[in-house]
Amino acid sequence: MLPTGLYPESPPWRTHALEVPHGHVLHVEESGDPAGICAVVLHGGPGSGTSPLLRRFFDPARYRVIGIDQRGAGRSRPRGATVHNRTIDLLEDLQRVREQLGVPRWLVVGGSWGATLALAHAAFEPQAVAALLLRAVFLPSAEEIGAFFQDSAGRAPAAWVRFASVAPAGERHDMLGFLARGLQQVPADGDTELPRQLALAWWRWEQTLGRGAGAPAGEPPAAQAEPDRNTLDALVDRYRVQSHYLLHRCWLDWPPLLDRLAALPRVPTLLLHSRDDRICAPESARAVHDRIAHSQLQWVDGAGHDPAHPAMACAMVAALDGYGRHGLFGNAPAP
Incomplete structure (x- = not known):
């Protein structure tokens, strides 16, 4: 049973089949308020695809939520394809989606591999990132x-x-x-x-x-x-x-990437992680937090790696409610 703190399902009001190089076609969907705060949600895996649960962390009256099935994932085609499917391809796809939808900057929300991709996106296109909300960050060492x-x-x-x-x-x-x-x-x-x-x-x-x-x-x-x-x-x-x-x-060399993250612009950055996560090590969250000096690290113990666990879902909703109201995650101090 999903926690009651989640927002009701908000079906997409627009979907796109975005053609990108090398024969891939991305499934992109928009939900919530078309005039709201723009947020992109990066799913995990790699390969998992987006899901209705990921939209339910957001107040649909405040946010314009953009969901993307990454190359080979979900409803993107060809499903399961690995040719021309590397991290750099996904980063270039994010730039294409942002430009196609006319979004100069967005809040970037990702969990697990999605948090990894969010960090790489912030290093690749720092000017496009208004804030980062990272759940259960994964460092692919x-x-x-x-x-x-x-x-x-x-x-x-x-x-x-x-x-x-x-x-x-x-x-x-x-x-x-x-x-x-x-x-x-x-x-x-x-x-x-x-x-x-x-x-x-x-x-x-x-x-x-x-x-x-x-x-x-x-x-x-x-x-x-x-x-x-x-x-x-x-x-x-x-x-x-x-x-x-x-x-x-994941074609990522973490020591130099962490060095680049240390030089990121001071935008609101919150990491949520459970100390009993048995898939993504808590030490990864500490490593990122240590390198992004203005970041906040909040432990959500008992949640494991489950985004739908009541404790984690409530933490996600509280963070996004705070950002939606005053541009900060929950009660986090300004960066």
Whole structure:
């Protein structure tokens, strides 16, 4: 059940099929008040696609919310495509969307990979960013990526054994590599059963680690129904894109990027993170907070990695309500 603090669903009043280079067509949607504060919402993954939940953090009477399905994700086409799909392509797409919609500056809101992309966007086009709201920021280092796939911290040992069982014993030392090969190669006989099995295993593992406080760490996820066949096909495409990015550490070199972030203009910047997040390490939020001197870091404990957890949803809504009223996130001091 979603928390009651969320705003009611606000369906898009306009959608766009934006053609960008190399044969990609982006799904872009606008909701809320056409004359409101302009905000762009960057979804996670990579490859997940935008969702109605992401719009419900915003007061539709105050905000014009722009949602974008990134290359290969959601309703963008071709879905699951990895050719000409790198971080620099997404950054150039953000510039194209902004110019197409006539937006000089926008509030940038992102969670998980979306927070990563938001930071890269701020470094790439600082003049376009009016403010940053970052949930569960992810720094795609070899250590953080490896910790997720190999469970090096022993966060859910029994669940990891179930996850790793989809790979032969000799390949379990490199789960990301094994999954990427299985998801990115289309079988010659057209049989998609193996990619579906890999996607389901990945999804179950992600669900286990993503839950907030109170969820038994070693139990298989029960909060969401198992994906049906159509949903599994979408998950295959999603994880194909995600593995493509993660294999290349999202084409981001974090030390120099953090240096560039230290020189960002002083715009309102709030990081929300749970200290029990088992997917995106809390240390990543601390690292970004340390480099952006004017940023605020708010711990939302108990939420895990779940954007719909009541504590995280309420923190997101409160931050955006504050920004909508007086240009600051909640009670955060001016930068």
